[in-house]
Amino acid sequence: MSDPICRDLSDILRRHHQDPTRLIQILHDVMAVEGWISKTTITELSRALGLPRGQVEGVVGFYSFFLPEPSGQFRVLFSDNITDEHQGSRALLRTLAEALEVEPGQVRADGRVKIGLTSCTGLCDQGPALLVKGRAIGRLTPERLSVIAGLIESNTPIEQWPPDLFHVESHFWRRDLLLSTPCDPGAAMRALEARGSAATMAELGRSDLRGRGGAGFNTAAKWTACAAAPGPERYIVCNADEGEPGTFKDRELLAHYAHQVIEGMTIAARLVSAQRGFLYLRAEYQFLIAPLLAAFAERRSQGLLGPNILGISGFDFDIELHLGAGAYVCGEESALLESLEGKRGIPRNRPPYPVTHGYLNKPTVLNNVETFLAAAQIALHGAEWFCAVGTPKSRGTKILSVAGDVERPGTYEFPFGTTIRAILDEAGAKGVQAVQVSGPAGMLLSASELDRKLAFEDVPSAGSVMAFDQSRDLLGVTQNFVRFFAHESCGFCTPCRVGTTLNRQRMDRIVSGHGTRHDVEDLESVARLMRASSHCGLGHFAANPVVDLLRKFRPKVDRRLASLEVLPSFDLDAALGPARELTGRDDAGAHLSEEGP
Amino acid sequence: MSGKKLRVATTSLAGCFGCHMSLLDIDERLIDLLELVEFDASPLTDKKHPGPCDLALIEGGLCNAENVHVLRELRKQCKILVAVGACAITGGLPAQRNNLDVRDCLRSVYLSGPGLAGGGLIPNDPELPLPLAQVHPLHDVVKVDYFLPGCPPSADAIWQFLTDLLAGRTPALGHGLIHYD
Structure with missing residues (x-):
């Protein structure tokens, strides 16, 4: 495909008064028309808005929903919050990919569809959820997915899809x-x-x-x-x-x-x-x-x-x-x-x-x-x-989003000072193993901490409460959270950019059974460094899931370690494979053992 | 400080000996150092296999099977193992081959390179160590106790590091010693 300029660019620019502060709104309009943002469009935008080309390209590259290359007529993004994962989103993603015969992460050969993951889409009370062409669909089931697959296969314009697919429920x-x-x-x-x-x-x-x-x-x-x-x-x-x-x-x-x-x-x-x-x-x-x-x-x-x-x-x-x-x-x-x-x-x-x-x-x-x-x-x-309700330091009430392993996920307003246990009881949580309050950047409470109170001075919350019952793997929960932060780090400062990725690699190793005590020590020291030296709150809090897991559920982590010693982080003998192949050698010196000499 | 001298081993794996040169750059302080330490296996002593040591200073990363053997032997023999310089810590310059297939490297050097029009042979003598698929930093294979950064670390950084360690202090390089531009 050549590099076409956006068809309606002059209309779009006129609608936004060629105002450079409206660049992100302009790019949304380009995405709506073309589905992606071409190099020529970027050049033309920078000229029309009087911005350096690099700045426009930088904005396109920064935001997940702006695409610098064609990504299929229908871009399907499954919400990747831990609640979606627990509700079976990964299996549903594979189901849709198989139905549409497309490899996740790849555009189908005919350019029709691409399937991937995105950070939490905010439909945790009616998950698993996805976005298709930016439109939210919740309550995913194999049946609903087969409807979606049919609509994509028949190339039905999204405006003509059955409206009930896009119905967003409300649960106060x-x-x-x-x-x-x-x-x-x-x-x-x-x-x-x-x-x-x-x-x-x-x-x-x-x-x-x-x-x-x-x-x-x-x-x-x-x-x-x-x-x-x-x-x-x-x-x-x-x-x-x-x-x-x-x-x-x-x-x-x-x-x-x-x-x-x-x-x-x-x-x-x-x-x-x-x-x-x-x-x-x-x-x-x-x-x-x-x-x-x-x-x-x-x-x-x-x-x-x-x-x-x-x-x-x-x-x-x-x-x-x-x-x-x-x-x-x-x-x-x-x-x-x-x-x-x-x-x-x-x-x-x-x-x-x-x-x-x-x-x-x-x-x-x-x-x-x-x-x-x-x-x-x-x-x-x-x-x-x-001030009639609340605590002396936290007046009034807090509005919460309660999700995860509860019978009634949805929105709840509670006076500050309410215990976490009372909140979970009201939502119908059973067999609670742990609860994540205020999202991945917040805190993980173990079942023994449920009498702590919702309040700025005890357990503060920006709104989220996610309950995990005894059947959930808390290491998997932490892995989901550190993956989220590695994806969302803006990349500006090194402690956060590198630290979030180190955390993800270490957690992946531990969860897959290849971790060592050395990995745990590294997680702890990276967490300290990120908290002390990141540029903003994202980096300060991004290691919280790891820190809380290690502090409150250490035996769960230790049980998953492959060794308390340092092990090679790659397969040493396999690393000699290519050279063995070319030299035709298979003597003792052409091999390396996994354990030392 | 006790009267007993510290036993120190040093080696260069996939490195350029630049870090060893930087160690020699501590100049007349070498004389002070020799009052405090005794070199075991090291290019400075030409002793090939280390005995029990207090400290191993290792420059260079891991590019072949022999590097792995030498490193593991040192890890076994020493109490404190230090990755010295960029190659030991990250793979460094040799790791630039990591985005190439090692088979292509070998083929282009021994089979298809300039002057090899008549064909060649990839050396297969069992005496020669085989190259790893990729170049790795030391901590990918053994526990590393300290990382002494720089390419090479300056003589002052090495001196500061050693004197800290000899005095029993946790080594700490101040701003000036890890500032490179």
């Missing part, structure tokens, strides 16, 4: 303070106007609301710092790049509580005097684009978004939807900002923090979906209402 199993108290569109903003901005900020301060994305920074302190930062332009950014494997509560919040989230963003805009906002949505959640755009439009028509909000002159604020492109690291706030500016998602040096130097280096409030939702409710109902 427990609603507490935030999710059961009504908040009609505009109500919280009217409460803000009635109370006044200063008093509302004070109320938010008294609520002691902490960021729900995981770090737990005080929200009022963040907003106050942004309001105090010099300069006329400020931005509000909602982080909906929910990439932590096992987490899907933001998906549910945006599907069913979008107005409250947008209301929270608008309140932030009012309090810090921002006029533009972004909602950064992970590309895996394409099915949320239309409902979110509809919610924006509805609010504009109600005078709750756009110019002169609530009829107040000068209260102007609007929100753009920005789609990610399959990079976990963009959930880190400064990487997200880079991505929002149309660049590779490489985390920035901090400080300065986004509150003073955020989007386009302007003061920016960046919070998680759930934080904005909580802020809206606090503006409406007040700090006292919010």
